[in-house]
Amino acid sequence: MAINLFNDHGVALDRQRFTWKELVQKPISKLDDDAFTRIRVILMNGVEHDALRLKQVALRMNRDQREPIAKLMRVEQHQATAINWMLSADHSPLETTIAYEQVAIEVTASVAQLEPDPYLAQAYRFGLLEDFDHLYRYSALLDRLEGKDSANILQGYTDVVPGRPTLVHHRAPENELLEPYASDAALATKLHAISLVAGEYQTHDYYMNVGPLFADPVARMLYAEIASVESQHITHYGSMLNPDESLLEKLVLHEAAEVWNYQACAQQETNPRLKALWERFLDYELGHLQVAMQLFKDVERRDPAELLGDGNLPPAIQFKSQRDFVRQTLAAEVTLRRDGTRFVEEDAEAVSSLAYRNHMNSEGSPSQIVSAGYQWTPGTEMNRNAQAAGQPAAV
């Protein structure tokens, strides 16, 4: 059933409750659940964390709205917990990393096709090819460090080949910014940008947390390198957001983005337990949106319809393999680079980025070192070695 942001009120905020047992439910199966179930878990954890991030800023800057903001955050903290704790403990941090990159690829590819603004669609495709390359580098690490095949996590939905090479992702900060969307941009445009920046932020935070857990120095280097790029991506996607929006405007739009994402998850989920969770949280988010819209009306004396139009949600993220789109993008745009807020061919890249990058890579490039000569092969590259030696490979 289609949601209307004005007519569907969901569950009232004061009726949203949890027990600790509800926060810690049976996790998904790494082996048996569909990879897109894990993708939704990771995406929605990121969206909830971003909701908390925005509200913590709001709390620091708005004396009068602190109490409703604190109430919203309490529920969102527990939503994030219930979602993130769905990841089972047999995922190694590196396997979870593979899953994070799969989220970045498949979700960004879907959003790039949904985005009505051609410039921002270009920006999504640009980021897509970088996360696509990260998947390849981390797959090499997973193979060469843990002796595992990333396809066990990817389940055949996502290709593992080089994208725009990670060593050229390192750009000077001024070449990371984008032109923000206009205040009258389509609702879809706003929801896309909010969702992507949320995803990139949690990826960055995850790498910053798990990087030091690795003993292997090359793994530590690769996480340091890719965490830096994810930080750039936060700026890349974060600079899409209109900086002239008021804080409460951002709050309303963020709640709408959460509704939009939960609805997509609820509609496409294949695991019945997770489907029930998404439906429950969709109702919770509709309740949060009511609170945000009321604040917007009371404090700014503005009509939420200014932001949300007729209350109908734009088309949803498609949780399915975007292989063909990714391959087309790779073939057409892998050589693109940045100059200020523009996308340019590699020979026109900003000199400041080249200088920055040359220095950063001057003592070796972790992403190149870890993946030197790496070609993804089912069952790990040992199978390719076996084939080369004329032995039967377990493929």
Add this chain to the structure above:
Amino acid sequence: MDNTISVGMNRTGLDMAPLSKGPMIEFAQQESPTQAPGDAQALDEMRRTYALEADRVGTVPPPARLKGMATTMMDTLKGNRPQVLIDKLGERLAYERTGVRLYQAMIVKASAASSGPVVDPAALARIRDDEEAHFHMVAKFLQQIGADPTAMTPCADVTGVAAAGHLQVLTDPRTTVSQALNSILMVELGDNAGWDLLIELARESGHEEMVQAFTVALETERVHLETVKGWLRQAVLEEAT
């Protein structure tokens, strides 16, 4: 919980994605010219660079009583590097102490099993108690030679890192009794070898009292090893038939 492994919708293999498998392999081959040059040696080379620059995980603490060190250590510890014995005693202490927690987790798992192989929780509790007794015994010997049994020595730290995977296996509610026993078996194999080496080290250092006590401990550990092996064998063979 049900303690058997069943056939189901495992999606990890590429045979479960037959339409993707061929195109994925072909595309990986097609794109191979865009790989970074070289091979996995590049990774090992960087690892070697870091290995050459690395500090150690830490040090063995000096005996708490300096006077005691002058008398006790010089008198009782033979050889030039008594810290090796202290480090390995610290390792054994940590191993046995974590072993108590591992067996405690195993008891919970065995008692929660509603089907499949039966492992007597009382028998597990006896082994757990043996591990705890060994922990106390090693602590007593560390004190006797003036060392601090509450310190974490480098080998104790590293053995804790190695045990982390076993703790994950034992405490995951989803693992079966036989999967947990498999982990316990690896722990016991390491434990047996550890006691064996410690006896030799104590003998070389001239600590006959330790040699005697550790030899008794090793005998107990051998019984643990055979018991766990038997449980695992029975569990797996029963499940297979």
